[in-house]
Amino acid sequence: MEGTLKNNTSKQLLWIGMIGITMFFAGLTSAVIVRSADRGWESIIMPQWFWYSTFAIVLSSITLMIAKRQVKKGISPTFYIVSSLILGLLFSCFQIMGWGQLVSDGIFLTGEKSHPAGSFLYVITLAHLIHVLGGLISLLVTTIKSAQVKYTKKNYLGIELTSIYWHFLDVLWLYLFVFLLYSLK
């Protein structure tokens, strides 16, 4: 398959895959809407750590944007890709610490003291984190390839695809965060 066509098909495959992922989360969040309209819905204060993780993932998107600009100019983007990777790892750590805070606040995934609002919060954030794991693997591969100088001004499809997916995860988290903030209020 020739270059431009390969670029187009790869990007489209990714975009359509992301539409599928969006529908998955649309299913979960619409379940929250349906359930929260019923009686017995409890409110939860969002852990402080989730605010930090939001900051980390937004920052990681910015560094990845810079990385893409660098490679377009022919400058090595490795530093910025590594920065995104570290920020992504930080995001994951903050999420896990957020769960820890939830447990200290008496909000559990399961068990007699659990309730659907808390369980939804755990499951939705966990599902997002699993998708982030895919993004981290992709960032790691991109970092290695970038360190091996495999990307050039004209050939940086790997960085483009990783960027699209990572920005998607960022936007998805922003949506989920705002949604959960209001629906669990």
Add this chain to the structure above:
Amino acid sequence: MSDHHKETFITKYIFSIDHKMIAKQFLITGMLMGIVGMLMSILFRLQLSSPGEPFAILEWFGVDWNPTLDANGNVIGTPIMEGVLDPNLYLSLVTMHGTILVFWVLTAGLSGTFANFLIPLQIGARDMASGFINMLSYWFFFAATVVLLVSLFVQTGPASSGWTIYPPLSAVAESIPGSGLGQDLWLISMTLFVVSSLLGGLNYIVTILNLRTKGMSMSRLPLTIWAIFITAILGVLSFPVLLSACLLLVFDRTFGTSFYLSDIIIGGEALHHTGGSPILFEHLFWFLGHPEVYIILLPALGIVSEVMSVNSRKPIFGYKAMVLALIAIAFLSFIVWGHHMFITGMDPFLGSVFTFTTLLIAIPSAVKVFNYLATLWKASIRFTPAMLFTIGFVSTFLTGGLTGLILGDSALDINVHDTYFVVGHFHIVMGLSAIYGMFAGVYHWFPKMYGRMMNKKLGYLHFWVTFICAYGVFFPMHFLGLAGLPRRYYTNSNFPMFDELTDINQLITTFAIVGGLIQFIFVFNFFYSIFKGTKATKNPWESNTLEWTTPIERMHGNWPGEIPTVHRWPYDYSKPGAEKDFIPQTEPLKEGEEEH
């Protein structure tokens, strides 16, 4: 340049990345699963015709397959059935029959086969956008098949809460034996299945958008490709929602959350679950479930359009209207799921909204039926087996669609909800129509798949017996439903009010057995013809589409030289002034000739 290269047995037949081989893998797996699903239906039909009576064929199974267990997991009662179908086994058979037919045969077997086979061949591409993803799609499907079949042999039996796996039955392992390990395996299998469908769908969409040959504009695409394209979009939008529903169910089952469960008492003991809602599952499930009906139907609609036009020797009537109707049906399928839930305590106003959106589907469906009839009108019909199944499709789509109007109306639906009326309706409109589309596709494209022809006489026998028996099975079910006979019941002989319906049930079972057995004629014809069928010519049906310009011998890359350029739409049949009654898409327009 073609992509043909040296292949080993493994790369050619097993881990193949050639779309044609992958299509055959889907077809044969789908057919084998179809036989399993059909045999299951015959077993539970025996029970329904003669409840509680022994049958020699059931004795053959020997041990109690899905036994009732006590609290310690020990089998209660005799493990030998002595030819009488166990109630738990009955529920398992009904569940697995539905699961296999809906997902394995009519989704993967139909879409997986014809999308893979036809997309590159009809749009003029060497292969799919990603052969590797395509191969993965089949192997995920294969893994799903293995897991599902394994679930038949676990001690507590396969899933038995219905193909819709409604909680709380499916969410609490203690509720029935089939909600134990069998349900876990069902969920694992379905997850693998959804991954397979999504990988396939991504590939179909991207291939159709990017790899069309020169001249193959979207307005020149055969309707098969349009239908597959829209089906793939439906799949990408709806299957992930099923996955989200299943994820929450897994958490309820395995980790003790309460998304769908509340105030459950089993054996006098209250479970800890509080605050969940089983109705939530229904919303999520049917958000997939209704588009799934069209994921099943649309490819059949596409196949029927193509086969009908070829064998009528006429252009398909209203090409643009056919495409628009497909899009309209697909769009509407996302806003009608509530009609499966009219009796869940839904707000009557909301119910009327779902009634309205559901009845709207009648419009594009009627457009399609009208166009099929207009295509057949005054046509020089060639009654091939494929064409007979195509006409059979129009018949079932129409009769099944009419009862859909009754079920779509909330005021009428509540009277026949969960009765055999519903079973009759969806088997005719969805099951029969889609399977007829699939048969039409197999008979029509068999020469392209294997380079040989299927036996016509056996094809006719297959069609007529299937057609008569299928109506014989499902038409009387409407009357059973109107008489109030509930579906899913193990036995109806405990209710005197249904005693007079016994004869009808026996008649249905007789038709089911004959109709089931005749399918082996098809299976024989299929496999025999692969090796011994008459050798096919390059274009045996005198068809216009691109696949008939490829060589008879299979090759990876499809065309030995350049991919042909397309100059016209695919339905130039019996065009006034033309020498022959068909003009292939590759033939340039003559001077002064209008496209269509």
